[in-house]
Amino acid sequence: MAQTVESMAIAAVRRAVVDAIDASTAELIQLSKFIHDHPEVALEEVRSSAACAEFLERRGWSMTRGVAGLPTAFRAEVGTGRPGVAYLSEYDALPGLGHGCGHNLIAIAAIGAGIGLQAAVDHIPGTVLVFGTPAEEAVGGKIIMAEAGVFDGIDAAMGAHPGTIEASCPTVEGSGQALACQAVRIEFRGQAAHAAADPYNGINALNALIETFNGINALRQHVRTDARIHGIITEGGDASNVVPDFAAGNFLIRAQTLAYMNELVAKVRRIAEGAALITGAELNYVLAERPTYDMITNHTLARRIKRNLDDVGLPLPEARPEDGSGSTDWGNVSYVVPSVETGYPILDRVCTWHSRDVVEAADSEMGYANTISVAKSMALTGLEVLTEPELLSQVKGEFERAKAARAA
Ligand SMILES: [Zn+2]
Known part of the structure; x- marks a missing residue:
């Protein structure tokens, strides 16, 4: 069957996005290992955030360090015009444990996705942003950044959090909740x-x-x-x-x-x-502290992430709607920008989180391989947001409906 010129062009751009991540994989893993081997706790991520920022600067991104009054936060940008797609990285470690939450992987999932989508905005309109969001384990850097307005005007925000074999993608209405x-x-x-x-x-x-x-x-x-x-x-x-x-x-x-x-x-x-x-x-x-908002997961966006994960060879179970348990600083972002934080496995078993097992898994072959797949999926989803106006309006429609339902 003959393809349209446009769909052939999109296929070529999708390939370019994936190729860009493949070409940077070795360096992304090196960056992640550096963060893993030099664990820094909340608000002290000086070397980790500098390494992430320099990684992007070397690839032509414009960089603002110390956004929202947080010395270890950054905002990186490439491309021009709308839509704007953001990827949120984290890099803080746990006191006395190291990277027992795998944030060294969250860092390169976001940066890898950004590098991938950068290859597209060389050819199509749109802005790609990567944010360095510190102190997820303590004060919640995203809360302070959201309050300062650094996410205002962005059309979609994505990130990923590693988990056990039970990790899932929040595609289903009611899933992906946090209190x-x-x-x-x-x-x-x-x-x-x-x-x-x-x-x-x-x-x-x-x-x-x-x-x-x-x-x-x-x-x-x-x-x-x-x-x-x-x-x-x-x-x-x-x-x-x-x-x-x-x-x-x-x-x-x-x-x-x-x-x-x-x-x-x-x-x-x-x-x-x-x-x-x-x-x-x-x-x-x-x-005592700024409130953490509940997470409004954008399921339209999550379903695209899931589809692209299938495409790049990391099929994930879909999350079941269930009661939220913990809380995350992503919640405050999710009230400003349509947001998804997908889970993905870095272990082929179940284990206690915030543990030595996770420190090990965060520096494992499976950990890196799946993180790179997630980066590709988020980059391809970003490309769809930039090139499919219909998708973007669905994403925004769901976002507005979910906010209105909460206000009622
Ligand atoms: Zn975490």
């Missing part, structure tokens, strides 16, 4: 007194904190099943014969949507206010 999360610090100030001699002169700050826990436990019956509220006591007095005049706890409040999470943050505040009222202690209710 919105707010860290809350609750402090009570009371009045010290001898716990036996004159306890009636004391105001027990610890009692206020304990009543807060009790109130939260009473609330549990009346929250949606996706909500998670969990906390610890960090200060609860110094001596059992002294009425504690200070008590404090750290809590995380999570839910399926940002809006519902905010409702719960307000309810927990009222519980703490109630505890202050009944004990006489003074409350300090602090939103």
Whole structure:
């Protein structure tokens, strides 16, 4: 059957995209090994981010270092005009463990995809961006970057996270979820007194904190099943014969949507206010960090990633819709740009994450091979976003509908 000139041209560009990644594979793996062998924890990824930035600069990308006030974040750009497709890299390691989350692979999945799509924007309009997003394991660099507006005006953002043999691609409605999360610090100030001699002169700050826990436990019956509220006591007095005049706890409040999470943050505040009222202690209710938003996975985009993964020889299971469990700083990006973070396996078995097993897998033949396949798939999906206006409008339509549903 005769191909149209246009489809032949697209086929040639697709080949050029894959060829560009093949030609850079050895150097991409070298870059990943360097990051793996020099693990740097959140916000200290000086050498890792510099190595990534220099890798792109050597290939003609324009580079801005230190975006959003984060010295180890960067924004790299190549090509001109719209649409704009972004790939998000990470490179922070875990304290005392090294690359036990495989972020050295996330780095080259994004950079590899960028190098691939660069080969296309030599011939077609569109901008390719690679962001270095630090501190995923701690403060969440993407949260700060999203707040600073560095992702504004971008049409699609993609990234990949390694996993075990059970890793999957979030193609199905309801999959690829992560919970919105707010860290809350609750402090009570009371009045010290001898716990036996004159306890009636004391105001027990610890009692206020304990009543807060009790109130939260009473609330549990009346929250949606996706909500998670969990906390610890960090200060609860110094001596059992002294009425504690200070008590404090750290809590995380999570839910399926940002809006519902905010409702719960307000309810927990009222519980703490109630505890202050009944004990006489003074409350300090602090939103300790910026909120992490829930992840709005763009399934239209994910289905293309999956199809391209099949094409490049890494067929992945499709994620099942299931309740979100953890939280990710991708969530804040996903409220600004249609986003997908796909999983993919770097082990042929199941293991505990954030472990020595993962440190090993993040520097393994399978780890590198599958990361390169994912890079190709994300590059080809980016090419489709740049060349298929119909796809882009579907991606954006889904994005707007999902946001509207959350706001309702
Ligand atoms: Zn991770």
